Amino acid sequence: MALSLVVNERTRRVDIPGDTPLLWALRDALALTGTKFGCGAAQCGACTVHLNGSPVRSCSIPVSAAAGKRITTVEGLSADRSHALQLAWIAEDVPQCGYCQSGQLMTAAALLARTSNPTDAQIDSAMAGNICRCGTYERIRRAVHRAAGAAKPK
Amino acid sequence: MNTPDSSDRGLTRREVIRVGALGAGGLLLAFVLPARTSRRLGAQSADPKQNAADFEPNAWLRIAPDGTVTVLIDRSEMGQGVLTSLPMLVAEELDADWSRVRAEHLPVDARRPIGRAVRLTGGSASVRQGWTPARQAGAVARAMLVAAAAERWGVAAAECTTGQGVVMHERSGRREAYGALVDAAAGRTPPTDVPLKDPKDFRIVGTRQPRLDTPAKVDGSAVFGIDVRVPGMLTAVVARCGACGGTPRRVDDARARAVPGVRHVVRMDHGVAVVADGYWPAHKGREALTIQWQEPADRASSTDVARRLTELAARPAAQGFARGEADVKGARMLEATYTLPFLAHATMEPMNCTAHVTADGVTLWAPTQFQSEAVRTAAEAAGVPPERVVVHTTLMGGGFGRRGESDFVGDAVRISKAVGAPVQVVYSREDDMRHDFYRPASVHALRGGVDADGWPTLLRHRVAGHVSGMRRFFPQAIQNGIDPDHVAGLGADLPYAIPNHRVEYAQLDTSVPTGFWRSVGHSGTAFAVECFIDELAVLGGKDPLEVRRHLLATNPRALGVLNLAAEKAGWGHPLPAGRAQGIALVVGFGSYMAEVAEVSMERGQPRVHRVVCAIDCGRVVNPSIIEAQVQGGVLYGLSAALHGDIAVEGGKVKQGNFHDYRVMRMHDSPVVETHIVPSTARPGGVGEPPTPPVAPAVANASFRLTGQRVRRLPFVRAAQSG
Numbered sequence: 001m002a003l004s005l006v007v008n009e010r011t012r013r014v015d016i017p018g019d020t021p022l023l024w025a026l027r028d029a030l031a032l033t034g035t036k037f038g039c040g041a042a043q044c045g046a047c048t049v050h051l052n053g054s055p056v057r058s059c060s061i062p063v064s065a066a067a068g069k070r071i072t073t074v075e076g077l078s079a080d081r082s083h084a085l086q087l088a089w090i091a092e093d094v095p096q097c098g099y100c101q102s103g104q105l106m107t108a109a110a111l112l113a114r115t116s117n118p119t120d121a122q123i124d125s126a127m128a129g130n131i132c133r134c135g136t137y138e139r140i141r142r143a144v145h146r147a148a149g150a151a152k153p154k
Numbered sequence: 155m156n157t158p159d160s161s162d163r164g165l166t167r168r169e170v171i172r173v174g175a176l177g178a179g180g181l182l183l184a185f186v187l188p189a190r191t192s193r194r195l196g197a198q199s200a201d202p203k204q205n206a207a208d209f210e211p212n213a214w215l216r217i218a219p220d221g222t223v224t225v226l227i228d229r230s231e232m233g234q235g236v237l238t239s240l241p242m243l244v245a246e247e248l249d250a251d252w253s254r255v256r257a258e259h260l261p262v263d264a265r266r267p268i269g270r271a272v273r274l275t276g277g278s279a280s281v282r283q284g285w286t287p288a289r290q291a292g293a294v295a296r297a298m299l300v301a302a303a304a305e306r307w308g309v310a311a312a313e314c315t316t317g318q319g320v321v322m323h324e325r326s327g328r329r330e331a332y333g334a335l336v337d338a339a340a341g342r343t344p345p346t347d348v349p350l351k352d353p354k355d356f357r358i359v360g361t362r363q364p365r366l367d368t369p370a371k372v373d374g375s376a377v378f379g380i381d382v383r384v385p386g387m388l389t390a391v392v393a394r395c396g397a398c399g400g401t402p403r404r405v406d407d408a409r410a411r412a413v414p415g416v417r418h419v420v421r422m423d424h425g426v427a428v429v430a431d432g433y434w435p436a437h438k439g440r441e442a443l444t445i446q447w448q449e450p451a452d453r454a455s456s457t458d459v460a461r462r463l464t465e466l467a468a469r470p471a472a473q474g475f476a477r478g479e480a481d482v483k484g485a486r487m488l489e490a491t492y493t494l495p496f497l498a499h500a501t502m503e504p505m506n507c508t509a510h511v512t513a514d515g516v517t518l519w520a521p522t523q524f525q526s527e528a529v530r531t532a533a534e535a536a537g538v539p540p541e542r543v544v545v546h547t548t549l550m551g552g553g554f555g556r557r558g559e560s561d562f563v564g565d566a567v568r569i570s571k572a573v574g575a576p577v578q579v580v581y582s583r584e585d586d587m588r589h590d591f592y593r594p595a596s597v598h599a600l601r602g603g604v605d606a607d608g609w610p611t612l613l614r615h616r617v618a619g620h621v622s623g624m625r626r627f628f629p630q631a632i633q634n635g636i637d638p639d640h641v642a643g644l645g646a647d648l649p650y651a652i653p654n655h656r657v658e659y660a661q662l663d664t665s666v667p668t669g670f671w672r673s674v675g676h677s678g679t680a681f682a683v684e685c686f687i688d689e690l691a692v693l694g695g696k697d698p699l700e701v702r703r704h705l706l707a708t709n710p711r712a713l714g715v716l717n718l719a720a721e722k723a724g725w726g727h728p729l730p731a732g733r734a735q736g737i738a739l740v741v742g743f744g745s746y747m748a749e750v751a752e753v754s755m756e757r758g759q760p761r762v763h764r765v766v767c768a769i770d771c772g773r774v775v776n777p778s779i780i781e782a783q784v785q786g787g788v789l790y791g792l793s794a795a796l797h798g799d800i801a802v803e804g805g806k807v808k809q810g811n812f813h814d815y816r817v818m819r820m821h822d823s824p825v826v827e828t829h830i831v832p833s834t835a836r837p838g839g840v841g842e843p844p845t846p847p848v849a850p851a852v853a854n855a856s857f858r859l860t861g862q863r864v865r866r867l868p869f870v871r872a873a874q875s876g
Contacts, residue, residue: 017414020434028389028432033381034374036551037433038502039583043812046502074374081373089372093364093778096786097233098371099378099502099551124821131812133502133552134233135789136782137820 003067007032008076018064022056023047025063026073034074034102038131045130048103049073055110057129074102077109085109088147096134104130108144117148171294171344172209180218181298181336183344184211185291187227187240187284189272210269213284214260215244215291217299221319221333223250226260229284230275230523231367232553233786234841235779238365240284242775246358247292247351250332251319257366259547262525267541273525276558276670278743278839281775285837286350293348301345302338303330353773353834362778367549379521379548382508384576388417390569391436391580393443394425394589397805398665399450402426409442419443420572427569433580453805454664459595459620460493462662466618467491467599471660474636475645478654482612485603488693492600492682493866496620496800497593497671498807498815503551504586509566510576515542516567521550523557527627531560535567554790555670558627559591584810591669592800594620596640598682602652608694609704615644615683616658623669637661642675642742644683649712649741650705666802672790673845676742681795681867684738684850689863698854699725699737711770712741714831715748718768722829723750733763736854738847744838745771746831749788751824751851753859760856760869762792762824765848770831771838777830780840784828787844792824793817795849796869816870 002015007030014029021040026032026049035058038046042057049058050072058066077083081090085108088094095101104127111118111126118126123144132140174182186209212228225241237257245255262268296316303321304311307328315322319332353359370376395401405426407419415435420427428439508519509532516536522528525545533540550557562579570577581589596619603612619640624631631638636659643649645657671677691701699720706713716739720726723735732754739748752764767784774780797816801808809815853864 016432016434024432024434028434031383032374033377033383036378036502037380037504037580039811041583041811041813043583044502074372077373081369086372090364090368093368093782095233095365095368095371096235096782097502097550097552098367098376101371102374105372127820129819131502131817131819133500133554133790133793133817134782135786135818135823135826137789137818137823138785138826139782140820 003063005063005067005071006069007071008073014063016063018062020063022049022058022061022063022066022071026058032073032075036099036102038100044100045107046100046103048106048130050106050110053110053113055107074105077105083109084147084150085112085143088143088150091146092139092143094136094139094143096136100130100132104132104140108140112144112148118144171291172211173340173344174214179337180216181295181340183215183291183295185213185215185287186211187213187229187287189274189283210271212260212271212273213288213291215295217295217332217336219333219336221254221331222256223248223254224256224258226258228260228273228525229280230259230547230550230553230557232275232523232550232557234783235365235776236275236280237367238363239281239775239779240288241366242358242363243284243288244292246356247289248296249316249318252358252363254319255366261547262529262543262545268526268529271526274558275523275553276555278841278843281837282744282839289350290348293350294344297345297348298339298342299332299335301342302335306338360774361776363776365779376549378503378551379508379519380503380506380580382519382548382578384508384510384519387508387576387578388429388431388573389433389436389580390427390429390577391433391440391582392425392427392565392585393440393445394585395447395449396588397447397449397453398667399805400447402445403448404446406444410439413439413442418573420569422568427565427579429569429573429577437582450665450805452665454666454802455804456496456595456800456802459662459664459666460597463595463597463618463620464491464493466660466662467597467616471616471618471658472635473656474641474659475655475657480614480654480656482603482654485605485611486693487601487603488689489599489601490686490689490863490865492598492685494596494678494681495798495867496595496666496802497794497798498587498590498800498809499554499556499671500587500815500817501552501554501556504583505556505562505581506579507562507566508576508578509563509570511536511567511571515544517544518563518566519546519548520563521548521557522560522563523553524560527558527560528563531563532567535564536571554672555674556590558670561589587810587815588807591623591667593671593677594622594668596620596678598678600682600686602686602690604690604694608696610652610687610690610694610701612654613652614656617641617644617679618660618662620666621661621663621668635659635661639675641679643679643740647741648683649709649739650687650702651708652705665805672787673842676740676842676846677791677794680738680740680846681849681853684847685853685863685865688736688854688857702737702739711746712739715739715746715768715770718829718831719748719750719766722768722827723752723766725750734855734858736851736856736858738850738854740843740846743842744836745769745840745843747843747847749847749851751848751855753852753855755856755859760796760852762852764825764827765851766827766829767844768829768831769840769843770833771840772833772835773837774830775837780830781828783840784844785826787842788826788848789818789823791845791848792852795852795867799868799871
């Protein structure tokens, strides 16, 4: 089935069954491999993308439900790693294996978009659906605070 | 115990470094990062003459005319930072500009054959093995660049200095960037007597350098195994028998073949592969298969395993270590039995591998910790000589020992060969969890006593262990029926001096597949020993820290981390109401690690608020990476301690995803503090030591709160059944 998707502000056409999870439409049809497969069951958050600005688990949303909505993946966070969170992730040297970090970044970006200066408790609550097996949580929390600080008007 | 760097010569430069040719110009040095020469990995000789004859480089240093320094190494990056730490060693002696340093995995191909070496990343060994040779490579390259500059300028090499990728001659004010010298340097013979820096002059090693792989991991551009895209590539998922070792007897694939996008169904000995234009049609095709399985006769049960291990631990077994007497008259005695479950690795990136089998051989794009085994597996599966296997090691989303296996390599190769196209085999999370090679279960029966003054005087530690990965990978290491991993840290390597001390081992063999899991044998042995020492302290009426100090009187580095962790945690000082601390220690992988866990009880289960860690890992290469490994190792151990339990019934693993194999998340993770002991000793390992102590530290703290000993992991199960 031919679908029109708006991914990272570009309109892309894919011809795949409508029940295909958005994750596999991105990874296999559009070669956007930054969004990761972790569990296939909305348990781990590695596949997090934004749908009209809200964080969703792309492994558990059929691509047909994403048609016509704005989809943002980690590749669309910035053109040049200049998003405040990407800069903070680099400054805090957050990633270890790095596999979950696309999802962590997308969840954190959605948090900062609605809560510009989150508390630890707000960060923990927002990030609770994103697993990191390398245990980078402390650095993630620090990086979110750093990005929030950088994003503040001077 | 401290090995001074100066005696750490090992091999001479001539025997371990050669100059290679570069088509595009530049300087290329090939060198050897030795594999472990221990009982486990005997493939490479420790004899320098032998190594010179067998010169099989597994690391390259390339300096391009534009000044870019690239270090290619055969060690796998799975999050532990090896693609940063080893290049730091090279860059230090090279006096490179760190901002111009790059790192890559060294491929295995005709130009860079694997030879007879063991190529394995594990055992927290990479920095330990690379410490001298990686620095030597940098030092030799620097000497060649200096010699080229000195010749060009007509000055003495001794008058030249280097820094930030530039050779300088102060008296004449001349400067030349390395890039401009590489072609002249490449024509020179590598010198053989280049001194290494005095560590007090280190400018890169020992500092918090940013990881080289971070930028690609924040924008989605990092290529993990599952991200490999090869033209014409198909995706395969494999239906495997739920019961370990089952085989397909009858397959009806008509409905699977009718799923749009499914291209092939491939029957294999152990399963049925559905090959499609992407993961989703392959997955749907697999759902549409009807398979009758021939289940194995031995359908293991983890309950049965625990019962049989408990029985084995109740009777005398093979003696692995003995000191002093088997019994002490007049001692006050205590017995306790500790039970540890099977555990899955649960890496974030599920197992996968991409293979292309052609008439010329096999090309692999593999997230593997064990290239030499991947080559052997691929060659066998494709029916080609090992020299025809090319391996591109990808980044990997966690390893923890799981990626030392090659099941995913064999499947990718067999399927690619069957369909005549490049194939990426992908495990679902459930495949990954139900077809793992689990941390083996074990039961530890301990008997100990304290003397009239309350000090431990007797320890008998009997381990009943399920067969581990040792038998498949390193059978020569199993001597007198004793699996060295199941007694790791218990015999002569027990840090505590207990005058009457015995270790025994008995083994159980079932069809549950087992392998290596972060911290390997210590993951179980440290729990038993560190809980039991705590129990003996209570028996003797002593503080657990005091008892450990007493038993470590002749072990200064172990004592050092113990005291540092206790001091930083505020051991013995008042805590918030409802909280208690527990302490534990591990010595292994060349390092010393102590942890103090601060715990409260919530709904009958421990809630861990803070873990204060002290590590002595010898000379520090990158404190930022050490801190990250400590945080990660603690949380990995804590996930297992609180929740980790692989239950097997009728040969089938019950758990399948993160809802029933729970792991720590941000909101329930403790603060982890890392304190590094300054040391001039040789570097020790860092990836694994943080994992073992956290479970006993939490158990010992929870005893202080409840008066009840938790002797069976995980805590959650213990709480439910207790």
